[in-house]
Amino acid sequence: MTGRGDDYSLTTVPDTARRSWYEVAVQRFGQVSSLQQFIVGALLGYGMTFWNAVLAITIGSVLLEVITVLLGIAGVREGLSTSVLARWAGFGRKGSALVGLLVAVSLAGWFGVQNGVFAHGMHELTGAVPEWAWAVLGGVAITAISACGFRIMAAVSYLTVPAFLLLAGYSIVDTLSGHSLGALVSAQPPGPALSLGAATTLVSGAFILGALMTPDMTRFNRTTGDVVKQTVLSVTLGEYLIGLIGVLLAHATATSDIVSMVASSSGVLGTLVLTTAILKINDWNLYSASLGVVNVVDVLLRWKISRVQAVVLLGALGTAASAAGIADSFSGFLTAVGVLTPPVAGVLIAEYFVVRDCRAALDALRNGRPASGRDWVPAALVSWVLGTASAIFFEFGIPAINSVVVAFVSYLVAARIARAFRQGKGAAHMVALIGRDELKREMESGRVVVVDTMPVAYYEREHLPGALNIPGFPYEHAARFTDEHAPRVVPDKAAAIVVYCANTPCRNSDFVGNRLIELGYLNVRKYREGIADWVEAGYPTESGTVRPEVPVPAEQPDR
Structure with a gap:
């Protein structure tokens, strides 16, 4: 359901499904060279001289290109969509559902708004056909294109x-034909003055959501060089x-x-301009929104729905809203929600390129091995909040860029503090915990390696289903036993590991778990309540052994 026929909505895009750079680039250029960029340019020209507008566009474009290229590189390397990438690169499994929900709400909302603009333009042109009918026609057409996937969209x-x-x-040449280019370049702005900061904010803020969804597109690229080429070309020409x-x-x-100027001055031609402008970007609004929904449903409800199902659902909702004439009323809400977008990019970039705790898990995924991570990453959530607050309350600079930078720096600081604390004296208390029911779910899905830390006699008598054995007693030998057993018991340091002992007072799992972390294992958690809690809940156990043939101690502390 999540493979080729579904555009790999939850999995890595394989090399065989990657596309030529120009096939991706033409779609990226279609996003950037949109009617919205004309609108931004006109807003700049209304309040700035030509050369001041050039400066604003230059600053905004450079900042935008840096963010877009970095996220695009992460997308092409890992072959994952934005919301799935967020599972590993900073946010955790359930945190990525928040990212997917943000993407889905924002882009599906804009799909409805732009479909309403299309319907209004076509109604003005034809007159006889009602606006709601055009909304239905346009919504169904875009939904069908998006449902067909990347190749048809290309x-x-x-x-x-x-x-x-x-x-x-043609429309622009017709409009400008009666004016001297030199006079237009040197002309004073016709409207109220617009500051450089406000102008740069317009430029960078207009496409920040498009920058965040870059991995949805670049996961189909073949090389990082392709990502850089298409980004520089499309953003530079588009901006x-x-x-x-x-x-x-x-x-x-x-x-x-x-x-209004294009539509009224050019009649049929102007309406066609508006129509093609919306068609070439609205399919990607719906496509990326569907990827977000697939991830949200998988994480929160543990259902596997297809991307096509998500496209049809979102397309129907957006089409209905535009046909009813209420989609445009959500534009203010969508603009407000947009302030949540930039800090997500800051966290993703910080984790993927600097902190790199995600590296082993992503390597495992790329090589077809299972990987598992935490549900929540507090550092990412705090950084998200701080980045959003900076955009709302800081009155200097460019809000969208401030938000990215604050989230980026906050995440780096939080990650450094957490890493230093784990490596300090408090390390024995820093093995992450997992509850009984969550452990059972992960065992059933095959996403976790369970390690019993009791001596062999107790392990062979009774252990959790499929559990392996690394003895953690006597305590003074726990580190040596872990060093000897771990390479054979759990050779993959990116594996999700859960250690457990007899019960809460038993400390075997503390010693083994912390030694695994010291050895470089990146995803170690502890089932603190141990097998006593498991048995009390009525869950099944096993006897016998699944372990390497090495000497093990036969003693166990009092329980």
Whole structure:
């Protein structure tokens, strides 16, 4: 359900499914060279001189490209969507569901809003056909394209992207034909002055959600070089070419309402410009939203739904909202929710490229081995909150970039503190805990290696199903026993390991668990209540042995 037919919504995209760089690049360019970039350019031109607008676009574009390239590299290396990547790169399993929910709500909402714009434009053109009918037609068409997946979306983009550029280009040339280029470049802005900070915020904030969803697209790339090429090309051309044309249009028409200007001045042509602009970006809004939903349902409900099912559900909701004429009323809410987006990028970049606790787990996934991680990562949640707060309350700089930087730095600091604490004197108390029911679920799904830390006589008498044995008694020999047994019992240091002992007072699992962490095992947890709690709950146990043939102690402390 999550393989090739489903565009690998929960799994790594294999090398055989990777696409040529231009097949991905044309879709990325379709996102960046959007009507929204014309609108941003017109807003800049309405309040700034041409050269000040160039400076604002340059600052915003460079910052945007850095974030986009870094997230794109993570996507191509791991072959994972944004929300699934977040499971390992900072947020944890349940934390990634929050990321997926943010992506799904934001992008599905914008799908509905833009579908409403399409319906309004087509109704204005035809007159006879009601707006709701156009909303249904447009929503069904985009939903069908998105449901077909990446390859069909690429084929559609080969038509819609050139069509948009040709139609928009003709309309713009027609509008600017009566003006001198030199006069437009040197003209004073027709509206109230716009500061450089506010202008740069417009540029960077307009595409930050698109930057966050970059791994959804670049997981289909073949190399990091392809990611860099397509990002530099699409962002540079999209921001500069489209944005600066918007600046000139604002100077020529003395208005920032680019949509009304294009539609009213060009009639049928203007409506077609709006239509192709929406078609070439709205399929990706729905596609990425569906990937977020698949991850949310998998994590929170433990259901496996297909990406196609998620597309149809979200498409139906967005289409219904736009047909009812209520989608546009959500635009303010979606803009407010957008403040939560930038810090997610900061945490992902910090974990993936600097902290790198995720490295072993991602290596295992890339090589087809199972991996497991924590449900929640407090450092990521705190950094997310701090990044969001900085965008809301800090009055200097660029809010979107401030948010990314604050989240990035906060996560680095939190990770360093946690690592230092684990390596200090308190390490014996820092093995993460797992409860009985969660352990049972992970055992049933085959995502965890269970290690009994009692001596062999007790282990052979009774242990948790499938448990292996690393004795942790006598305590003074626990480190040596762990060093001898661990390489054969658990050779994969990226494996999810749960150690347990007899009961809560028993300390065998403390000594073995901490020694495993010292040996470089990255995902060690402790079932503190031990086998006594397991038996009390009525869960099954086993007897016998599943262990390497090495000398083991035969003593056990009082229980």
